[in-house]
Amino acid sequence: MIVDASINQTTAQRLSVFGSLPDGTVCSSNSARSHRAVPGDTSGLYLLSGGLPEIDGSHGDAVTQFVHDSVMLPEIMAIFSDLTTGVFLDATLGGAGHSVALLNEHPSVSLLGIDQDDVALDAARAVLTSAGHSGRVALRRARFDSVTRVADEEGISSLAGALFDLGVSSPQFDVAERGFSYRFEAPLDMRMDRTQTLSADVVVNTYEVEALADMLRRNADERHAHRIAKAIVAARPIHTTTRLSEVVSAAIPAPARRRGGHPAKRTFQAIRIEVNAELDILPGALRDVIALLAPGARLAVLTYHSGEDRIVKSVMRTAENGDCTCPPNLPCGCGAVRSVIRIRAPRDASKAELARNPRASSARLRVVEKISDGGAK
Numbered sequence: 001m002i003v004d005a006s007i008n009q010t011t012a013q014r015l016s017v018f019g020s021l022p023d024g025t026v027c028s029s030n031s032a033r034s035h036r037a038v039p040g041d042t043s044g045l046y047l048l049s050g051g052l053p054e055i056d057g058s059h060g061d062a063v064t065q066f067v068h069d070s071v072m073l074p075e076i077m078a079i080f081s082d083l084t085t086g087v088f089l090d091a092t093l094g095g096a097g098h099s100v101a102l103l104n105e106h107p108s109v110s111l112l113g114i115d116q117d118d119v120a121l122d123a124a125r126a127v128l129t130s131a132g133h134s135g136r137v138a139l140r141r142a143r144f145d146s147v148t149r150v151a152d153e154e155g156i157s158s159l160a161g162a163l164f165d166l167g168v169s170s171p172q173f174d175v176a177e178r179g180f181s182y183r184f185e186a187p188l189d190m191r192m193d194r195t196q197t198l199s200a201d202v203v204v205n206t207y208e209v210e211a212l213a214d215m216l217r218r219n220a221d222e223r224h225a226h227r228i229a230k231a232i233v234a235a236r237p238i239h240t241t242t243r244l245s246e247v248v249s250a251a252i253p254a255p256a257r258r259r260g261g262h263p264a265k266r267t268f269q270a271i272r273i274e275v276n277a278e279l280d281i282l283p284g285a286l287r288d289v290i291a292l293l294a295p296g297a298r299l300a301v302l303t304y305h306s307g308e309d310r311i312v313k314s315v316m317r318t319a320e321n322g323d324c325t326c327p328p329n330l331p332c333g334c335g336a337v338r339s340v341i342r343i344r345a346p347r348d349a350s351k352a353e354l355a356r357n358p359r360a361s362s363a364r365l366r367v368v369e370k371i372s373d374g375g376a377k
């Protein structure tokens with residue numbers, strides 16, 4: 001089946017807006033206001049030029065406003081165009097851009113929204129409330145590998161559809177003190193879940209050289225992993241993003257430093273993935289969600305780097321062929337039972353989206369549909 005991605009998308013659907021007051025209070029709006037790109041920004045984040053929108057009857061003063069431009073929204077809407085009733089899982093709620101659009105389009109569907117970041121969750125709650133959807137959403141601060149328990153606690157036994165939009169949201173990157181970005185001076189943090197103890201500071205200041213080098217290779221295919229790891233250990237203690245960025249940049253040979261973007265980009269990506277266990281928990285979480293899908297329900301996954309995409313492809317392929325161990329040219333005799341079929345959908349963002357939202361350039365979309373009670377292969 002080919003999904004039609006031609007669904008019309010309004011600006012208000014496309015943008016989920018949220019920001020923070022100087023005291024850290026999070027506020028949000030779905031209003032499409034004039035905005036300008038942050039200079040040098042490559043994450044799809046926009047700084048609004050107006051004041052704060054009205055939220056819950058109050059106005060804020062001059063503060064920072066953030067927008068996360070939901071990636072491949074028309075394609076996601078098309079994949080789930082047949083939703084009628086039931087519970088939709090947004091396993092990576094973020095600014096709730098995808099979720100608001102889905103709830104707007106499907107008035108009888110309710111939402112289970114999960115995010116491990118309390119700031120994102122508060123922002124999503126405000127966005128969903130101002131869109132008039134608070135009556136049909138359950139929001140939980142949780143890591144998506146606890147989805148089975150969370151669903152059980154919410155009395156949800158099957159899902160009408162599910163979405164993973166992996167990685168970090170634009171506001172996480174662009175709030176300096178979260179410590180995700182080498183662009184801002186900040187303490188080394190990078191935790192999406194700010195209650196956990198493992199932070200970028202712990203990784204940078206306690207891992208042995210070999211563990212650091214392995215992590216840099218595994219999570220970011222860093223060619224200069226060993227040199228960078230040795231330089232980090234020699235420069236300890238390192239407590240800020242800018243100091244780490246300097247140490248990493250100096251460790252990379254000069255010709256390589258001039259190629260392929262910021263020299264510390266891969267190191268920051270690798271540490272973020274490590275801190276948030278992004279790759280480790282993904283296969284189990286995807287399998288759990290596939291098990292929860294009702295027959296005919298779809299799972300869509302958006303990834304932003306090759307390591308994630310390889311995992312998604314492998315889990316989906318295994319579910320598709322039922323882990324069959326028979327030679328590919330022979331009929332199956334091992335009793336494998338397949339649980340999904342693959343759905344053909346656009347793999348990448350459209351040219352128009354790429355021109356507007358650079359964050360979409362690395363996005364890859366994969367979709368499967370649950371089949372009734374598993375089918376013999």
Ligand SMILES: C[S@@+](CC[C@H](N)C(=O)[O-])C[C@H]1O[C@@H](n2cnc3c(N)ncnc32)[C@H](O)[C@@H]1O
Nearest residue numbers: 070092094095096097098115116117143144165
């Ligand atoms: C790319 S953003 C999602 C944006 C959202 N689709 C939208 O349209 O606004 C990814 C979100 O997933 C959350 N996240 C990442 N890994 C997670 C995990 N393992 N468990 C729960 N939430 C996670 C992040 O905190 C972030 O808010």
